[in-house]
Amino acid sequence: MSTEPAVPTERTVPTRFEPPVGDESGPFWEATREGRLLVQWCTACDQGVFYPRAFCPSCAGAGGARRALEWREANGRATVHAAVVEHRPELAGASFAHGEPFCIALVDLEEGVRMMTNVVGCPPGDVHGGMAVTVTWEPMSDGRQLALFRPTGEGS
Amino acid sequence: MSREDRSLRGAAAVVGVADDVSPTGELDRTGRELEVAMVLDALEDAGLTLADVDGVCHPESAVAFAEYLGLHPTFVESTMTGGSSYEVHVEHAAAAIAAGVCDVVVSVYASTPRSDRTRKRARPRRGMPGPNPMAEWELPFGLRLPMGPYALAADRHMHEFGTTSEQLAAIAVATREWAALNPRARYRDPLTIADVLASPLQVSPLHLLDCCLVTDGAGAFVMTSAARARTLRKPPVYVLGAATCTDHLGITQMPDLTTTPGAVSGPRAFAMAGVGPADVDVLMGYDSFTITALLHLEDLGFCAKGQGGPFAAEVGLGPGGSLPMNTNGGGLSFTHPGMYGMFLITEAVRQLRGEGEKRQVDGAEVAVAHGSGMFLSVMSTAVLGTAATL
Numbered sequence A: 001m002s003t004e005p006a007v008p009t010e011r012t013v014p015t016r017f018e019p020p021v022g023d024e025s026g027p028f029w030e031a032t033r034e035g036r037l038l039v040q041w042c043t044a045c046d047q048g049v050f051y052p053r054a055f056c057p058s059c060a061g062a063g064g065a066r067r068a069l070e071w072r073e074a075n076g077r078a079t080v081h082a083a084v085v086e087h088r089p090e091l092a093g094a095s096f097a098h099g100e101p102f103c104i105a106l107v108d109l110e111e112g113v114r115m116m117t118n119v120v121g122c123p124p125g126d127v128h129g130g131m132a133v134t135v136t137w138e139p140m141s142d143g144r145q146l147a148l149f150r151p152t153g154e155g156s
Numbered sequence B: 001m002s003r004e005d006r007s008l009r010g011a012a013a014v015v016g017v018a019d020d021v022s023p024t025g026e027l028d029r030t031g032r033e034l035e036v037a038m039v040l041d042a043l044e045d046a047g048l049t050l051a052d053v054d055g056v057c058h059p060e061s062a063v064a065f066a067e068y069l070g071l072h073p074t075f076v077e078s079t080m081t082g083g084s085s086y087e088v089h090v091e092h093a094a095a096a097i098a099a100g101v102c103d104v105v106v107s108v109y110a111s112t113p114r115s116d117r118t119r120k121r122a123r124p125r126r127g128m129p130g131p132n133p134m135a136e137w138e139l140p141f142g143l144r145l146p147m148g149p150y151a152l153a154a155d156r157h158m159h160e161f162g163t164t165s166e167q168l169a170a171i172a173v174a175t176r177e178w179a180a181l182n183p184r185a186r187y188r189d190p191l192t193i194a195d196v197l198a199s200p201l202q203v204s205p206l207h208l209l210d211c212c213l214v215t216d217g218a219g220a221f222v223m224t225s226a227a228r229a230r231t232l233r234k235p236p237v238y239v240l241g242a243a244t245c246t247d248h249l250g251i252t253q254m255p256d257l258t259t260t261p262g263a264v265s266g267p268r269a270f271a272m273a274g275v276g277p278a279d280v281d282v283l284m285g286y287d288s289f290t291i292t293a294l295l296h297l298e299d300l301g302f303c304a305k306g307q308g309g310p311f312a313a314e315v316g317l318g319p320g321g322s323l324p325m326n327t328n329g330g331g332l333s334f335t336h337p338g339m340y341g342m343f344l345i346t347e348a349v350r351q352l353r354g355e356g357e358k359r360q361v362d363g364a365e366v367a368v369a370h371g372s373g374m375f376l377s378v379m380s381t382a383v384l385g386t387a388a389t390l
Helices: A026-032 B031-046 B062-069 B085-098 B113-118 B133-137 B147-161 B165-179 B193-198 B262-273 B290-299 B308-314 B330-334 B341-353
Strands: A038-042 A047-049 A069-073 A077-086 A102-109 A114-118 A132-139 A145-151 B012-020 B055-057 B075-077 B104-111 B217-225 B237-246 B282-285 B366-373 B378-385
Touching (some): A026 A038, A026 A145, A102 B147, B012 B085, B031 B062, B085 B378, B147 B308, B165 B290, B165 B330, B237 B262, B282 B290, B341 B378
Antiparallel strands (some): A038 A047, A077 A132, A102 A114, B012 B217, B012 B237, B104 B217
């Protein structure tokens, strides 16, 4: 098995499945064009909401559900909650990984929301729960960017 | 109305079952032909006919299936929760029968993914209707479905509780011991923990032998009221308790990767049944992956949260053990056509009737069929019992 990091070798990787833009997530994707990571914030219960929604699910029973959510910029720092390595990329249909094992992780942003990502910039098997990671952007074909993460302090 | 007033305990019974699987993993029949055969076999098992049926469950379209059968049912149930659909159908059918909505309900499953592939049969592609947050927030990262979410849960369980691959493998080994006693099982050769660990890593930490099969399979069950059940051919298997809970669809939204909504459905079903984990003679716990079954052991209360690893390795889940689990050989070694929950019910019923042949658990009176759907997303628990448990 290779221990090479699953870093995309080209800056644009058209073979990655490019996500649709949901009804509530336009501002999120627009901000990625500038390398800004936005999360929705509920001012009623003072916590982040992810994925983007038209209301705050935490407030659903508490009367705050109709309060408008606002967008806030996240600082890009996160902690790995769980991480796995796909050892058969061809079975996952993940041609972006160039046939090499790659890491899929759930990371918790410092702002308190959890998102799925790929952790790049280190051997995939080195990624583990509790690891500090920082956002890094991968351009998509339409100018939006995908939020990947790399170990904090590794490269730029 | 109090919770007790809504209890379904003993109101309805499973009175007929049928299933079709092959050690080759492939069946000759497919589609509606196979579904109809299962329904007729299950009705015959019960001593009933199609003319008795006034309730139809089918996780794609109960209406379309009822039309095909030429029935005019007063209860149609198309709830699709993935692998737990059939436990949900048991719950909803029991409720409908208890409420007088209908009298005789059939639920059916047929899926032939293995022979569809080898015979190059076209399979309809089904997308989820409506907005699809998983496409937007999960699919771009190449997480293989359905395996990937389970691997994430396993990784987190290992991180929090020190659970080991050896402990997960012990579940596959015990399940294979049961399969060795079932001539219809896909895999019957002895299996060791070393074999599981030596099988290729898929999505780590899961090895190939931590994962269920892909086989053809089909089944059906028939339910009716307790009163009518007592007039039929086979000993009734009563629904003592049933409950369902979901707390996410995509794994990103799972509140706690190490606790499934079975921690809600299990205790609710046990409370309705008036029994607890110590009373369970046979546990049919959906084993899409070894981690799935391990989480059931904790969430249903057989052991404490976090103790599933040592418990699975030591309690004795195999033949002669103190907690017989997945006595047909499970999704890991018997069959897994995609929505395996039907086979939890057919095996539980056979065990409670004493029809388990070489794998019969002596004196089995209480069995649990615990289904898991989607990505640890929808858990549905049915507590079943013999007449002696009423």
